[in-house]
Amino acid sequence: MSKEIIKIFDTTLRDGEQSPGASMNTEEKIQIAAQLERLGVDIIEAGFAAASPGDFDAVSKIAQRVQNSTICSLARAIDADIKAAGEAIAAAKMKRIHTFIATSPIHMQYKLKMNPDEVIRRAVRAVEYAREFVDDVEFSCEDAGRSDIGFMKEITDAVINAGASTINLPDTVGFRLPNEIGAMVKEMSEYTKGRAIISVHNHNDLGLGVANSLEAIANGARQVECTINGLGERAGNAALEEIVMALKTRHDIFKDYDTNINTKEIYPTSRLIANITGIEPQPNKAIVGKNAFAHESGIHQDGVLKHKETYEIIRPEDIGLDMEDTLVLGKHSGRAAFKDKLAKLGFTLSDDELNSAFERFKELADKKKDIYDDDIRALITSEMTNI
Ligand code: KIV
Ligand code: ZN
Numbered sequence: 001m002s003k004e005i006i007k008i009f010d011t012t013l014r015d016g017e018q019s020p021g022a023s024m025n026t027e028e029k030i031q032i033a034a035q036l037e038r039l040g041v042d043i044i045e046a047g048f049a050a051a052s053p054g055d056f057d058a059v060s061k062i063a064q065r066v067q068n069s070t071i072c073s074l075a076r077a078i079d080a081d082i083k084a085a086g087e088a089i090a091a092a093k094m095k096r097i098h099t100f101i102a103t104s105p106i107h108m109q110y111k112l113k114m115n116p117d118e119v120i121r122r123a124v125r126a127v128e129y130a131r132e133f134v135d136d137v138e139f140s141c142e143d144a145g146r147s148d149i150g151f152m153k154e155i156t157d158a159v160i161n162a163g164a165s166t167i168n169l170p171d172t173v174g175f176r177l178p179n180e181i182g183a184m185v186k187e188m189s190e191y192t193k194g195r196a197i198i199s200v201h202n203h204n205d206l207g208l209g210v211a212n213s214l215e216a217i218a219n220g221a222r223q224v225e226c227t228i229n230g231l232g233e234r235a236g237n238a239a240l241e242e243i244v245m246a247l248k249t250r251h252d253i254f255k256d257y258d259t260n261i262n263t264k265e266i267y268p269t270s271r272l273i274a275n276i277t278g279i280e281p282q283p284n285k286a287i288v289g290k291n292a293f294a295h296e297s298g299i300h301q302d303g304v305l306k307h308k309e310t311y312e313i314i315r316p317e318d319i320g321l322d323m324e325d326t327l328v329l330g331k332h333s334g335r336a337a338f339k340d341k342l343a344k345l346g347f348t349l350s351d352d353e354l355n356s357a358f359e360r361f362k363e364l365a366d367k368k369k370d371i372y373d374d375d376i377r378a379l380i381t382s383e384m385t386n387i
Contacts, residue, residue, distance in 0.1 A: 001256075003255075003256055003257055003258040004222065004256055004257050004258070005042075005222075005257075005258055005259065005260060006217055006221075006222060006223070006224060006247065006257050006258070006259050007042040007043060007197070007199075007222060007223040007224075007259075007260075008040075008041050008042050008043075008223075008224060008226065008240060008243075008244065008259050008260065008261055009041075009042065009043040009045065009072075009199065009201075009223050009224065009225040009226070010036050010039075010041040010043070010044055010045065010225075010226065010227065010228070010240060011045040011201075011225050011226070011227055011232075011237065012032065012036070012227040012228045012231055012240075012273060013029055013032060013033065013036075013044065013045060013046050013047055013058075013062075014045040014046070014047050014048055014074055015045070015201075015225075015227060015231075015232045015233060015237050016227040016228065016231035016232050016237070016273075017047070017231075018232060018233045019231045019232055019233065019236065019277075019279065021277070021278070021279060022231055022277045022279055024276055024277065025054075026054065026057055026058040026061060028276045029046070029047070029058040029061075029062060030058070030061055030062060030065060031272070031276070032272060032273065032276065033046060033062040033065065033066055033069075033071075034065065034066070035265070035268065035269050035272050036069065036228075036269065037066050037067070037068050037069045038262070038265050038269075039261060039262060039265040039266070039269050040259075040260045040261045040262045040265070041069050041240075041260075041261070042069060042070060042223075042260055043069060043070040043071075043072050043096060043223075044062070044066065044069045044070070044071055044072065045072045045073070045074060045098065045225075046058065046059040046062040046063065046071050046072065046073060046088075046089075047059040047062075047073060047074070047088075048073065048074040048075075049073040049074075049075070049081075049084040049085045049087070049088035049089070050075060050076075050078075050080060050081040050084035050085065056084055056087075056088050059071070059073050059085075059088035059089060060087075060088045060089070060090075060091065063088060063089045063090065063091045063092035063095065064091045064092075066092065066093075067093050069094070070092070070094040070095065070096050070136065071089050071092035071094065071095055071096070072089070072095070072096040072097070072098050072138070073085035073088050073089050073097060073098065074098045074099075074100070075097055075098065075099045075100075075126070075130070076099070076100065076101070076126075077099050077100065077101040077122045077123055077125070077126035078126070079125075079129055081099075082097060082099060082126060082129050082130050082133070083129075083133075085097045085098075085099075085130075085133070086130065086132070086133025086134065087133075089133075089134070090133070094136070095133075095134050095136065096134060096136040096137065096138055096166075097130040097133060097134050097136075097137050097138070098137075098138040098139075098140065098168070099123075099126040099127060099130055099137065099138070099139055099140070100139065100140035100141075100142045100168075100170075101119055101122055101123050101126070101140075101141075101142060102119075102141075102142040102143050103119065103141040103142065103143065103144060103147040103148075103151060103152055103155055104142075104143035104144075104145075104146040104147040104148075105146075105147075105148070106143070106146065107142065107143045116151055116154075119155065120154065120155050120158050123139060123155055123158065123159050123162075124158050124159060124161075124162045126139075127139055127159045127162040127163050127164045128162045128163060130163075131162070131163040136165060136166075137163055137164045137165060137166075138164065138165075138166035138167075138168055138199065139156075139159040139164040139166070139167055139168065140167075140168040140169075140170055140201065141155060141156070141167070141168070141169055141170070142170055142172055143170065143172040143173065144168075144169035144170050144171065144172070144184070145169075145170070145171035145172060145173065145174075145175050145176045145180075145181070145184075146172075146173070146175060149184060149187060149188070152169070152188065153188070153191055156188070156191070156192060156196070160192065160195050160196050164196065165196055165197065166196060166197045166198075166199050166223060167188070167192060167196045167197070167198055167199065168199040168200070168201055168223070168225065169184060169185065169188060169198065169199065169200055169201070170200070170201035170202070170203075170225075171200070171201070171202045171203055171209075171212060172201075172203060173203060173205060174202065174203035174204050174205030174206055174208065174209060174234075174235060175205065175206070176202075176208070176212060177206075177208065177212075178208060178211045178212050178214075178215035179215070181200065181202070181212040181215050181216050181219075182215040182216065182218065182219040183219075185198060185200060185215075185216040185219040185220050185221050186219040186220055188220075189219065189220030189221065189222075190220070197222045197223055198216075198220055198221050198222065198223070199221060199222070199223035199224065199225060200212070200213055200216040200221045200223075200224055200225065201224075201225035201237070201238075202216070202225075202237070202238045203232065203233065203234065203235065203236070203237055203238075204230060204232070204234075204235040204236045204237060204238065205234060205235045207235070209226075209230070209236070209237060209238030209239070210238045210239060210242040210243055210246065212238070213226065213238045213243050214243065214246055214247075214254075217247070217254070217257060218253075218254075224238065224243055225237070225238075226238045226239060226240040226243055227239065227240060228240050228241065228269050228270055228273045229241075229270055229273050229274065229279070229281045229285070229288060230242070230281075230285075231273065231277070231279065239285075239286070239287070240261075240266075241266045241269075241270060241286075241287040241288055241319065242286050242287055244259055244261045244263060244266070245263065245266070245286075245287050245314060245318075245319065247259060248263060248318075249313055249314055263318050263319055263320070264317070264318065264319065264320040265320055266287065266288065266319040266320055267288060267316075267319045267320040267321040268320050270287075270288035287314070287319060288319070291328075293312065293314075293316045293321065293323065294328045295311055295328075296328055296329075296330045296332055296333065296370075297332040297333075298332050298333050298334030298336075298337065299334075301329075301333055301334060301336070301337035302334055302336050302337065305336055305337065305340055328370050328371070328372075329341060329361070329365070329370075329371040329376070330365055330369055330370055330371060331362065331365035331366055331369075333361075333365070333371075335354075335358055338354075338357075338358055338361055339354060341373075341376060342354075342357075342376070342380065345373060345376060345377060345380075347380050349380075357379065357380055360379055361376070361379060364379060
């Protein structure tokens with residue numbers, strides 16, 4: 001049976017750039033867009049064209065360059081924004097305008113100062129105007145997580161009639177729990193069945209962005225919006241690499257779905273973003289953190305040496321991580337891991353030499369938390385000179 005494709009909509013260049021300290025210049029954005037295309041992202045949200053001349057320029061240069069991903073620009077439900085978005089993406093082979101307006105009572109009352117009917121009128125106008133530039137229009141109910149579902153159905157009917165083909169339900173403030181997102185997505189996807197694709201865009205304020213995205217897929221979402229390394233406003237957005245690898249690793253659960261992502265490009269993409277933004281993923285970050293494949297304890301190292309799957313559910317090479325050896329040695333490491341590391345570094349020691357070197361390694365490990373290849377080389381070299 002053929003699998004349904006879950007579209008991956010990457011917003012690293014737009015929501016990711018809203019992460020404090022993550023601004024990127026045009027050249028860097030072009031480089032990232034090219035890498036996202038290589039990664040197999042379906043839709044690249046290249047920026048917010050109306051935000052500044054620099055953003056407009058970056059979006060239009062990306063639109064000229066990328067061939068295999070849809071290029072999208074964000075636009076508020078305002079004519080000037082939509083015009084800028086439409087003009088910036090004009091050269092793209094595949095193009096989309098993403099327009100949005102808030103639908104939650106708190107946003108409508110305090111931020112927009114508009115009543116629900118006015119919000120619907122603005123949304124319809126925005127979608128109709130966007131359709132003058134492109135065939136592919138996405139509409140977002142900003143703060144969907146705190147919006148009334150009856151009102152979302154009403155505005156959704158109106159924007160679909162106006163020409164929107166993707167309806168995005170952002171949990172803008174990362175407030176919802178997986179079961180709540182699942183229920184919302186189920187109700188909205190049944191309601192819009194055959195008329196639009198339901199998309200989700202989950203923020204990570206409670207650390208649930210990825211869990212909420214997976215629950216949304218299980219309940220009918222066919223597009224997920226996410227960022228590399230989970231960059232984004234405040235606590236960030238759902239991380240692309242975590243969603244994609246969860247779908248792949250748990251194909252027993254998600255057997256009916258697939259993505260177009262070439263997972264071997266995940267690690268190179270993560271590194272590119274970290275290098276450009278200067279924002280390193282936390283060391284224990286799932287999938288791309290520096291410790292994500294590091295086994296420090298002796299018991300784990302011994303297990304991995306005997307059979308990788310004892311403690312590894314993902315093969316590093318599946319995300320393009322080229323590691324001869326993912327073992328970091330430390331004070332919990334056992335003799336087997338130490339011997340294995342020596343062999344990989346090209347040292348063959350007699351049993352006596354090994355015993356003595358292992359003792360000195362343990363002394364070093366008591367003083368130094370992580371022991372790297374250079375430390376081992378230095379230790380063995382001095383061991384040998386002492387012999
Ligand atoms: O979080 C959000 O609501 C957004 C929208 C603009 C889609 O980023
Ligand atoms: Zn967002």
